[in-house]
Amino acid sequence: MVQYGMRAIVKVAPGRGAGLRELPVPTPPRDGVLVKISAVSICGTDYHVYSWDAWAEQRIHRTPFTMGHEWAGVVIEAGSECTSLQVGDYVSGESHRVCGHCLQCRTGQGHVCQNTRIFGVDVDGCWADYFAVPEASVLKNDVRVPPEIACMQDPLGNAVHAALAGEITGKSVAVLGCGPIGLFAIAVARGVGAGPIWASDTTPYRLELARKVGADHLLRIPDEDLEAAVRIGTEAGHGVDVVLEMSGAPAAIQQAMRLARPGGRVSLMGIPSRAVTLDIAEDLIFKGLTVQGIVGRRLYDTWYTMKALLASGRLDVSPILTHRLPFEEFETGMDLMRSRQCGKVVLTL
Amino acid sequence: MVQYGMRAIVKVAPGRGAGLRELPVPTPPRDGVLVKISAVSICGTDYHVYSWDAWAEQRIHRTPFTMGHEWAGVVIEAGSECTSLQVGDYVSGESHRVCGHCLQCRTGQGHVCQNTRIFGVDVDGCWADYFAVPEASVLKNDVRVPPEIACMQDPLGNAVHAALAGEITGKSVAVLGCGPIGLFAIAVARGVGAGPIWASDTTPYRLELARKVGADHLLRIPDEDLEAAVRIGTEAGHGVDVVLEMSGAPAAIQQAMRLARPGGRVSLMGIPSRAVTLDIAEDLIFKGLTVQGIVGRRLYDTWYTMKALLASGRLDVSPILTHRLPFEEFETGMDLMRSRQCGKVVLTL
């Protein structure tokens, strides 16, 4: 039984910032485990919580709480009714703690459970030496995948979900927005035999990462003309088979519809901050498009597929892990997040 | 060999109207047939061509031509290379004459072939005693289905395509817009075990038809609150599984996104005449919706499914056939189209 205290990064109160605190080690739930955390990573959501922007102010109802929802670690204690995990298991977990009982949860759509609570937002998260978590939220890692990669599976899973939400093997793809999830999506598309792949972003730093993970064509917007590039490079100039919209920019969402070929797919993952005006007739109906809203990960199909892709070596996301920092230096990590001169930032414990 | 002349409804020249003319009976193409037409029906597109609105003016490049693309009849002559049809076959046909060689045609997406020509718009149509048509555009009818029903299969196929573009059996459905294709969609949804079904329209006449073909809940807009009705009647108030948008009204397209439950499907078939502003974040991404642009019919999966549904008696569209007129009285049919006090109008020969 673990008894001593632990370090935790805590959202202490409304307003900017977070603090490193000493907290008691939690008790695993009856149907869960206590995990010794090895590595965690920083999500855009964590940065929202840290910087306390309008979203955070509206979304978060109570403080204090332990931040973070991307993690890898080792089970050191199991609750009395936990049946699927044991001490020593090397694990990571899903950030969405779903209800398990609604229509969506019961029909393979738990990613849109309306009763979801998010670790590090609604309930205590994983940015601590120890993390108490229900077994339903935990998945075993492949031992060949190191913790600093395994901890990124929650956002990588967003990309796996988006990329594999329709046929993509042997298809042409455009990825709009090369933040971490856009970069992951390029790596996934590449790893499952898609191509050619066009990638666009405003930042040369991120386009260079896009190249490293397998994009064939890099377009720096707004200076370079993605639509012309796609027209030249695709069958009959009709556009790509698949568009993965990862930026959330309204102009990119409009462009996504134009970039897709007749009969193609547009998967929207980037969250626009305002309403978007679309030419539904020309760009969606007459083209017979399929447009998907992508949120979260398929529970847990996405995780199993991701695990196998990582284990097989066909999916190499290591170039996207641009910064490793000691746990205590999380504020440096937050600065990197703000600068956008980073891929994924990992904190090691 | 047929030698005498025939009646045809001809778009004689740009501008409003059309004329009944005597034309020579055409010769069947080498790989096609000559059909003695039994019944035809009037599509909204025909009304556009007849009334020569802005769409027609921009879309139609040459006159004169024989109008019409919805038909049923009997093969009376086959071309020398026609292998799949013979004299005496009771047939109807697809209005989209696709190229057969593009990526879309070769991968099961001929409904978005970019080289499509439409009978009665781009090439001579079927509103005549005789119609010469390639065998690739022809399908055999079930003899239990009379010509005045069989001739409506092209628009009925739009509804079959829309309704069956995802799971619908055992699903709750909202159909927005009860023009003929909306009404067909209600009948199809009913016939394949969907329910409950909400239907909305501005016209009591059409809502009454919606009731006849199987809608459970009728909402006259804008006076009645469809969203509240759906909220009350669905699991956890989360909305319907499937929305079939058949009106093309921008407000209805926006509403369609709100009516669908998290994880649901929205199939858009009604063509809006202007751009539509959507709350992509709340109404599409966070809900994990699938939005589909629906055009034409799956070639020819939709036709085979439709044929079986009609033959089985499970799909009864006869209430939607509200008016039968002699061929020569097509102008009365056009008046009916304008009034919206009709379902489908059929001309018999």
Next chain:
Amino acid sequence: MVQYGMRAIVKVAPGRGAGLRELPVPTPPRDGVLVKISAVSICGTDYHVYSWDAWAEQRIHRTPFTMGHEWAGVVIEAGSECTSLQVGDYVSGESHRVCGHCLQCRTGQGHVCQNTRIFGVDVDGCWADYFAVPEASVLKNDVRVPPEIACMQDPLGNAVHAALAGEITGKSVAVLGCGPIGLFAIAVARGVGAGPIWASDTTPYRLELARKVGADHLLRIPDEDLEAAVRIGTEAGHGVDVVLEMSGAPAAIQQAMRLARPGGRVSLMGIPSRAVTLDIAEDLIFKGLTVQGIVGRRLYDTWYTMKALLASGRLDVSPILTHRLPFEEFETGMDLMRSRQCGKVVLTL
């Protein structure tokens, strides 16, 4: 709190028979409910357990236990951690109590969970006045569906699963074997717009039920030639789109492969008691068939679809409920099961 005793049909010991016993009312599990049972039905499995055949002897490891797994009732008490159900809910439930943590359970294939325990076989069942059951195994019924129908949903779900395991709307179908699940499958196929439907069985009584629930063509085997009938009645004589094999007879399984058209589907649900020899080359590979092993129900997609089909009135299974008996007369029910002169036998409490 319920305190008094209750009636239960108990498998007292290995060997033929079962006994009506007085047992204490059970306590609901923390994450479950106590249900006052209104109606139960008898499954072939129950008959195996009752008559103690070779299967039962090999499969059942402990006695005594309460029998039965098909039920409908009302929640009268909820456990302290139960979140999705409340007192007064009208419910039925799934017979397979799955583990929830294996690969299959976590990827939408809980119907093949290898850790399943079955109520009334591995753990206490529902043939009693009261039944304590975890909420994960319970589904709410539509109030329009009476208990004697609602209690049959577990086997009806087998048929829904089999019928909807691929496209069936607008498809031709052959159902081999008209025991209760075969009959349910005919009703489901009919209700979702399949047709024509061929049904075969050895028993005139059951073929008559097949007619009542919607089969178009009845073939009494071995006297009547099902293959010839299908050849005459299908496109190009190539066979049906879908075969649902519900008999388990080796000859029927072989026939199923021959009856399916090239590109068709064969769903195997009837359990053969010995190995079956197939012409894999001609009957499966060259025809490009899809053959599915069907077991259990999709958890819980099948249940939600079934609920909607029953509520909509499109699926009428009442002709299959041939016998209603008072609970105490379960032995009469067992006699009926043996005679095969029945559809489904329901016991009311």
Next chain:
Amino acid sequence: MVQYGMRAIVKVAPGRGAGLRELPVPTPPRDGVLVKISAVSICGTDYHVYSWDAWAEQRIHRTPFTMGHEWAGVVIEAGSECTSLQVGDYVSGESHRVCGHCLQCRTGQGHVCQNTRIFGVDVDGCWADYFAVPEASVLKNDVRVPPEIACMQDPLGNAVHAALAGEITGKSVAVLGCGPIGLFAIAVARGVGAGPIWASDTTPYRLELARKVGADHLLRIPDEDLEAAVRIGTEAGHGVDVVLEMSGAPAAIQQAMRLARPGGRVSLMGIPSRAVTLDIAEDLIFKGLTVQGIVGRRLYDTWYTMKALLASGRLDVSPILTHRLPFEEFETGMDLMRSRQCGKVVLTL
């Protein structure tokens, strides 16, 4: 206009062997092209025709004819009605010349068209300097793919069809039989992110090729225990997600059913020469397997996917091309086919 004669490998008469002959250059069909052939490859079917085994004797009804159906070349003349190809196009083609008008052809299942004629078997083939072929059977190659690879696309397409007939990305796979199509299947599975991959064969030469194209585990049968290896290496010892049966050996087909995990997929492509006895209850129904008969290629989805995979460099099949021979040395190629000490044998012109 080409006028001079050409070389052709001709099946002159029933019985063993074939002859190199001088034939007139054919005329392209009105709706087709004349191709200058660059490279062809030898299929097992060609070897059957050459050696005139029992299959050939029963299947082939007329001689003489030009052999061969795997090819790559350049269009040098187009027929008057050919719309999709022009002189200079670099092309290959599908060996199955389908009717285009049957239910299967019209619903995306042309691979099981019952009116198929095969080039080099039913009609003149491609083993000649020039080949006249309908445009419907021709596909454009990516210029980055050399003719000796492009000519192998017909059998490679079998493997693409089999591998992609269900989910395979991120799945564990067993490939039984490492002839050319089995080897192709390993390469495809690897290229689309499957893994781990088990491969079995009787021949060390072919297992070595399996290793080169990406198999993780090589099992030489009958000495090595594939089932034990899969049990050790898969989740809960339950078997692989996907089995691709490429050998046609009855024992391997039986084993395929045992190797698949509950809920898994078995795709059968190898043709057994006799009936196969299966434990349908344990190995198929209780496991909820999906078993598919795989024949030909999806027309033309498979070809487009294959083209993109080859062009992207993610699918490298060059190790499988073990022997290149001058066109005239086709008899050496036939000797290699008999020896099984080869992957794919290509003849260059």
